[in-house]
Amino acid sequence: MSDPARHTAQTLRSRSEAVASAAPALLADAQHLAATVLLGVHGRKRAGSGDEFWQYRPAQAGDSYRQIDWRRSALSDGHFIRQTEWQAAQAIMIGVDDGASMRFSGHKSRPEKRRRAQTLAMALAIIALRGGERVGLTHLTDAPRGGTAQAMRIATALMEEHADIDHGTPQAQIMPLGSRAVFFSDFFGDIAMVEQALGRAADREVKGALVQILDPDEERFPYDGRTVFESMTGAIRFETLKARGLRDAYLERLTARKTQLQEICRRTGWRYHLHHTDQPAEPTLLWLHRALERVRA
Template identity: 60%
Template sequence: MLGEHGRRRAGAGDEFWQYRPAHAGDGLRLVDWRRSARSDTHFVREREWQAAQSVTFWVDDARSMAFSGARDRAPKADRARLLALALSVLLVRAGERVGLAAPDMAPRAGQVQLMRMAARLCDDGASDYGAPDATGLPAHARAVFLSDFLGDLGPVEGALTAAADRGVKGALVMVLDPVEEAFPFDGRTIFESMGGALRHETLRAGDLRGRYLQRLAERKDRLEELARLTGWRFTCHHTGDPAMGALMWLHQALDRVRA
């Protein structure tokens, strides 16, 4: 499948790769006569193999992604899905293949694939916090993980390590609601996970703000470090900000980590 991404080997493409001595069976039309005239050997001009890239998306569908700190603001899940689909549309228009991190959603090209992805992204998960799965990522491809990353970071580290072992690079996008970033709580407050599994009541919520912000900053630093160590890129996006900025960042990030 012809594309713009060089594979560092001879094959179908538009860019010059190398000259090689002609072999028995090579047609006369393959011989580069200008290069051959400078020696006693006939040479064939080879082009670099170019093929479309595959980009796999993991969009966290856990219950924590259903949170919104304001009635007029969409939940984190909606923003993550929007970014994944918008970027997929841009990639498909550029001739790339896109898919989801699921056994039956391997990267493919075309509008039909976009419709299949949109339908699958409408499903919600049952767990409080999500964990990416990198077992089905195509080798030497690219990937995008979109989540609030508020659960255990152990599975995230394992997925990034597994992806790096397969030569996969990509981008991590931490999607947070502005309330989760600012922690504007004070006085008597009940904190409860979206699934109801975790619950904490306090009479002095303001006293927790400093420790909460410190732990959130440490989590971001850890994600950025994991991305750096595995050749990925990391950013944090807030649902109160326009989606266009995150979309442009993602598009540029994938180009910079091209395999």
């Protein structure tokens, strides 16, 4: 094996080993977080594969004729499917921004935005999997799956390094019809891409939530005097002698971005939530759990 090939193989091996060692830690943190929410959540009836009748729903494209309840359908102009408890567990698609801006932390006492997003995403996946649902990641081509093994697959995939770009964008190419989805990001990138992703999701009757994760320094802008602002990739660099003079304009743009995200959610039937990395993760996870339950109801 040539030196370049050997170096590439060693690099890939070291990356794989790093991911393999980091995934269990993420999984452990997420399991602890999920447990705090599960303790306060009571089960409720859901459509499933049991024998007990649950509800009728209108037939959709892709449903088999064998599923149609012809007696119920004869009472109206449409076709209806007879559902039983736990039938066809819904899928939850989760997206975590892989942009470099998510690696920011304003203080060593706070986690990186990406780590908080990964932990929340993993905890949400654990809760859904324990509830018998299928879970998938939006940046993968794999179909959403259920079962305990899927938790480790998701943890490993979340820890993998992706393209070194400043801002990631929500991916909505592979969304099962009628599924639910959650995107975790600081949403500092191109807002048009967010609007486009939620538009595509709405076309497939997918609803869910945007969780904007920010470091407190990004809310306060605690900079004064000579300051060098540099993007996490180093692609953008700006130096000023009067940083405080930029504060009002920055905060105005941040407020405008939040308003834009809320408006996009309003138009598409999604929900918006803001989370700060200096705050506990439990309230946000509980909010997500309840929000997705309301979407499904």
